[in-house]
Amino acid sequence: MFTCSFCKNHPCDTNDKNNYPPNCPSRDTEDLEKIKELYKEQENYHLAYQSALVEAEGYCQKTRLEETIDFARKCNFQKLGIAFCLGFSNEAKTLTKILTHHGFSVHSVVCKNGSIPKEFLGIPEDKKVEQGTFEPMCNPIGQAMFLNKEGTEFNIVLGLCVGHDSLFIKHSDAPVTVFAVKDRVLAHNPLGAIYLSDGYYKKKVY
Numbered sequence: 001m002f003t004c005s006f007c008k009n010h011p012c013d014t015n016d017k018n019n020y021p022p023n024c025p026s027r028d029t030e031d032l033e034k035i036k037e038l039y040k041e042q043e044n045y046h047l048a049y050q051s052a053l054v055e056a057e058g059y060c061q062k063t064r065l066e067e068t069i070d071f072a073r074k075c076n077f078q079k080l081g082i083a084f085c086l087g088f089s090n091e092a093k094t095l096t097k098i099l100t101h102h103g104f105s106v107h108s109v110v111c112k113n114g115s116i117p118k119e120f121l122g123i124p125e126d127k128k129v130e131q132g133t134f135e136p137m138c139n140p141i142g143q144a145m146f147l148n149k150e151g152t153e154f155n156i157v158l159g160l161c162v163g164h165d166s167l168f169i170k171h172s173d174a175p176v177t178v179f180a181v182k183d184r185v186l187a188h189n190p191l192g193a194i195y196l197s198d199g200y201y202k203k204k205v206y
C-alpha cells in the first residue's frame with residue numbers, strides 16, 4: 001500500500017533517497033523507468049513540458065484562469081471544450097466570452113444535454129432531487145461525445161458533480177483540465193471541509 005499522504009517531509013521533493021520510507025513508490029526504480037518512457041510519447045511530453053512552464057511562469061502570480069489560457073496557448077490548442085453544470089450557466093457564459101476574447105474557438109455542452117429522464121437509469125421517484133417532477137439525468141458521456149464530435153483539443157470541466165466528472169473525463173478524447181468542482185454547500189470550495197476537519201466539521205467528517 002502506498003501512503004504518501006502520511007510521509008514525513010516528503011523526501012522525494014529533495015531527492016533525499018536515504019530517507020525514503022520502505023513502501024515509497026520512489027524506490028520502485030523498475031516501474032519508474034517504464035513511467036519515464038511514457039513521458040517520451042509525443043502528447044505526454046508536450047503536456048508535461050508546457051505545464052511545467054506554466055507552473056513556473058505563473059507561480060503565485062497568475063490565477064487558474066490565466067494559467068488555463070497560457071497552457072492552451074503553449075500547447076497550440078485552438079478548439080476548446082467546456083463541459084459545464086447547468087448551475088454554472090452564468091460562469092460558463094463568462095468563461096466562454098473570456099476564452100473567445102483570447103482567440104480560442106469555444107464549444108460548450110451542458111450537463112443536461114439530451115434531456116434524458118432519470119427513469120432511464122432506473123432512478124425511483126423517491127431518489128430524485130425533486131419528486132413528482134421531470135428530472136433529467138446529468139449526461140456527462142453526452143458532454144464528452146458531443147465535444148469529441150466537435151474535435152475539441154482541450155476540454156475544461158466547470159462545476160460537474162462528483163462521479164459525473166469521472167464519466168466525462170473517462171470519455172473525453174481530448175485532455176481535460178478541471179477549472180472548478182461542484183460543492184453545493186461550500187461555495188464550490190471542497191477544501192473548506194478539509195480545513196475545518198479538526199474544528200467545526202470534525203463531527204461531520206469523522
Ligand code: SF4
Pocket residue numbers: 003004005007008010011012013019020021023024025026
Ligand atoms: S514518494 Fe516516497 S518520499 Fe515521496 S511522499 Fe511518497 S513515500 Fe514519501
